[in-house]
Amino acid sequence: MATYGSMPDPPSADKRWKIVTGTMRKNGFARHALIEALHTVQSSFGYLDDAAIRFVAGSLRVPLSQAYGVATFYHYFNLTPPGRHTMTICTGTACYIKGTDKLVAEAEKRLGVAQGRTTSDGNITLMTARCVGACGRAPVVLADGELNGQMTCEQMIEQLERWAAE
Amino acid sequence: MNLEELEQIAENLREGNARFDHEINVCMGTGCLSQHSDRLKDELAKAVAASGKKVLVRRTGCMGLCAAGPLVLIDPDKTLYQHVNTAHAETVVNSLGSEPVAELQCNLRAHFEEQVHVVLENSGHIDPEKIDDYIARDGYKALVKALTEMTPGDVIREVTESGLRGRGGGGYPTGLKWSTVAKAAGDAKYVICNGDEGDPGAFMDRSVLESDPQRVLEGMAIAAYAVGASKGYVYVRAEYPLAVSRLTASLREARRRGLLGANICNTQFSFDVEIRLGAGAFVCGEETALIASIEGKRGTPRPRPPYPAVGGLWNKPTLINNVETFANIPPILRNGGKWFARLGTEKSKGTKVFALTGKITNTGLVEVPMGISLRQIIEGIGGGVPGGHAFKAVQTGGPSGGCIPKELLDIEVSYESLIQAGSMMGSGGMIVMDDTSCMVNVARFFIEFCMTESCGKCIPCRAGTAQLHTLLTRICSGSASIADLDLLIDLCGTVKETSLCGLGQTAPNPILSTLRYFKDEYMEHIVHKRCPAGVCNMQARQTDASPLEVMA
Numbered sequence: 001m002a003t004y005g006s007m008p009d010p011p012s013a014d015k016r017w018k019i020v021t022g023t024m025r026k027n028g029f030a031r032h033a034l035i036e037a038l039h040t041v042q043s044s045f046g047y048l049d050d051a052a053i054r055f056v057a058g059s060l061r062v063p064l065s066q067a068y069g070v071a072t073f074y075h076y077f078n079l080t081p082p083g084r085h086t087m088t089i090c091t092g093t094a095c096y097i098k099g100t101d102k103l104v105a106e107a108e109k110r111l112g113v114a115q116g117r118t119t120s121d122g123n124i125t126l127m128t129a130r131c132v133g134a135c136g137r138a139p140v141v142l143a144d145g146e147l148n149g150q151m152t153c154e155q156m157i158e159q160l161e162r163w164a165a166e
Numbered sequence: 167m168n169l170e171e172l173e174q175i176a177e178n179l180r181e182g183n184a185r186f187d188h189e190i191n192v193c194m195g196t197g198c199l200s201q202h203s204d205r206l207k208d209e210l211a212k213a214v215a216a217s218g219k220k221v222l223v224r225r226t227g228c229m230g231l232c233a234a235g236p237l238v239l240i241d242p243d244k245t246l247y248q249h250v251n252t253a254h255a256e257t258v259v260n261s262l263g264s265e266p267v268a269e270l271q272c273n274l275r276a277h278f279e280e281q282v283h284v285v286l287e288n289s290g291h292i293d294p295e296k297i298d299d300y301i302a303r304d305g306y307k308a309l310v311k312a313l314t315e316m317t318p319g320d321v322i323r324e325v326t327e328s329g330l331r332g333r334g335g336g337g338y339p340t341g342l343k344w345s346t347v348a349k350a351a352g353d354a355k356y357v358i359c360n361g362d363e364g365d366p367g368a369f370m371d372r373s374v375l376e377s378d379p380q381r382v383l384e385g386m387a388i389a390a391y392a393v394g395a396s397k398g399y400v401y402v403r404a405e406y407p408l409a410v411s412r413l414t415a416s417l418r419e420a421r422r423r424g425l426l427g428a429n430i431c432n433t434q435f436s437f438d439v440e441i442r443l444g445a446g447a448f449v450c451g452e453e454t455a456l457i458a459s460i461e462g463k464r465g466t467p468r469p470r471p472p473y474p475a476v477g478g479l480w481n482k483p484t485l486i487n488n489v490e491t492f493a494n495i496p497p498i499l500r501n502g503g504k505w506f507a508r509l510g511t512e513k514s515k516g517t518k519v520f521a522l523t524g525k526i527t528n529t530g531l532v533e534v535p536m537g538i539s540l541r542q543i544i545e546g547i548g549g550g551v552p553g554g555h556a557f558k559a560v561q562t563g564g565p566s567g568g569c570i571p572k573e574l575l576d577i578e579v580s581y582e583s584l585i586q587a588g589s590m591m592g593s594g595g596m597i598v599m600d601d602t603s604c605m606v607n608v609a610r611f612f613i614e615f616c617m618t619e620s621c622g623k624c625i626p627c628r629a630g631t632a633q634l635h636t637l638l639t640r641i642c643s644g645s646a647s648i649a650d651l652d653l654l655i656d657l658c659g660t661v662k663e664t665s666l667c668g669l670g671q672t673a674p675n676p677i678l679s680t681l682r683y684f685k686d687e688y689m690e691h692i693v694h695k696r697c698p699a700g701v702c703n704m705q706a707r708q709t710d711a712s713p714l715e716v717m718a
Contacts, residue, residue: 032462073464074445092366094523131366135523136232136530147200
């Protein structure tokens with residue numbers, strides 16, 4: 001834990017840490033920039049690991065317990081690295097009424113992992129989201145962040161198989 | 167900046183646009199973008215260049231009718247095309263100046279004619295990232311008028327007179343909230359725009375932020391002037407990347423035009439706005455939890471009082487309003503509070519934007535005057551339930567609301583009447599269910615949502631929602647007894663009365679409202695071990711019906 005006044009060094013020489021430091025600097029290294037800084041880590045590296053949380057907490061002089069508390073409280077933050085591809089199935093109310101639970105069950109069966117997990121070869125991560133706000137196109141699936149509306153089981157499986165064949 | 171300069175900007179834009187004979191507006195809201203309306207716009211631009219016609223191809227925000235996307239609106243003839251794809255680009259451009267393309271035309275008179283657009287007046291008509299487009303449609307007139315001709319007290323009086331109530335769901339009178347913050351003593355005050363639209367099945371705020379972001383910033387600036395704040399935050403969900411990027415671009419534009427920043431309109435008033443990203447926590451829609459999140463902490467609520475109006479962000483007086491509430495402010499100041507008060511019912515003024523989804527033909531975004539009946543929205547504007555199925559219930563208010571059955575379809579839409587029906591206005595999600603939906607299963611869905619979204623701070627919500635979920639799972643798997651039903655009702659009361667914040671206090675509502683109108687479905691599950699809609703797997707019995715261990 002850094003003492004008051006001294007800045008910890010980034011966990012590695014990776015240039016992306018400069019982006020993270022940039023976000024913190026923009027906010028004057030204020031403690032309230034914790035969530036903003038963690039967002040930058042996740043958008044740069046894809047997830048938050050212990051070293052990243054320690055670095056951000058030390059730089060902002062936030063207790064480690066608080067930083068870890070925040071990182072685990074918010075669903076948006078991943079603590080494990082995502083797979084090469086991510087399939088996110090929306091489970092908001094409109095999608096639920098249009099049968100999204102069947103999509104989730106089918107994807108879980110196909111990939112052999114529960115939602116929130118990555119296949120053992122590190123290829124595909126299966127996620128669920130609480131409403132992405134495209135309810136007019138329900139049921140909705142995000143394939144590597146790209147929104148696909150009125151999704152059928154067949155279309156989703158096709159996508160999963162394309163990824164598996166890569 | 168003054169009114170003449172605003173008029174000059176608008177005039178310049180109009181002159182520029184007058185060079186074109188036609189305007190093609192392409193909807194680039196999230197719904198249409200998911201069907202590649204961005205590629206469609208590029209194709210249209212190419213076709214225009216090839217044809218040599220004088221046509222402006224414009225990216226716009228949401229046009230509302232997501233079910234028929236991608237949508238294209240041709241001005242000045244006001245022809246609306248639906249399901250347009252890149253292959254149609256040439257046909258559409260060729261038809262300009264002659265007969266419209268019949269097979270693409272969208273003729274949903276009933277859908278559009280019963281709507282009244284106040285909040286959505288610019289959605290689908292302007293490029294959301296171009297501030298001049300907004301100014302050309304009377305944008306920022308209200309702010310300039312407030313700063314140069316009105317005192318903060320005048321502004322609050324006008325908002326009070328309009329009768330506007332909070333559009334986030336609670337319905338607290340906006341004018342009263344503003345005057346409380348204005349009266350509160352403090353060296354610094356803050357204005358926060360609550361764009362943490364966590365209610366699953368609702369996307370009004372996303373659409374307003376994506377389609378007309380300047381309107382929200384203008385509303386916030388007027389509010390800041392009225393209450394004496396100089397700093398604002400927009401708290402928006404990280405799940406809405408398009409809204410965030412358009413908002414970021416809009417902030418830059420507004421600063422460039424001198425409509426945000428120091429000494430706006432050469433007055434003493436300075437105001438700037440920062441964006442704060444949510445990180446996927448439903449509870450952050452609760453105002454004290456949202457404030458904790460902006461302060462960089464876990465989003466847990468705290469007891470009130472003190473209310474944010476007195477001690478909010480960093481313990482300073484803070485005004486928190488919803489996106490749609492701020493979006494209503496510019497037209498109120500432009501046209502006067504009396505104009506706004508003429509719309510709607512006695513106690514619920516103005517219009518309300520609803521996200522109409524589920525088992526309904528015309529899914530999308532609609533804006534209706536308060537006082538309209540649910541039947542008019544669902545059967546008229548929404549086009550009814552598709553596929554020959556029968557309407558069963560409409561869910562409003564999200565996880566805090568309830569299901570309204572078909573017997574009550576003729577009630578008017580207002581804060582009071584929806585509460586009387588056992589539901590609530592909520593932020594504006596309206597999910598239609600037909601005979602293929604099991605109401606017990608729907609109640610279980612919402613309780614599961616509340617259980618996973620409970621922040622864990624208070625016991626009734628953390629443990630109560632988990633036990634409610636267990637009981638409902640038992641009912642849905644055919645292993646419940648009548649005693650379980652009594653326990654369920656009893657526990658609903660306890661959670662409602664003893665939870666710390668709105669999340670827990672309203673979590674039992676979906677159960678209570680379905681029990682009120684669809685008790686026979688519950689009895690069918692419990693007594694005859696049968697799911698009338700055929701949704702629940704009654705053979706599952708013991709698999710996941712064992713009580714959840716929750717640390718109290």
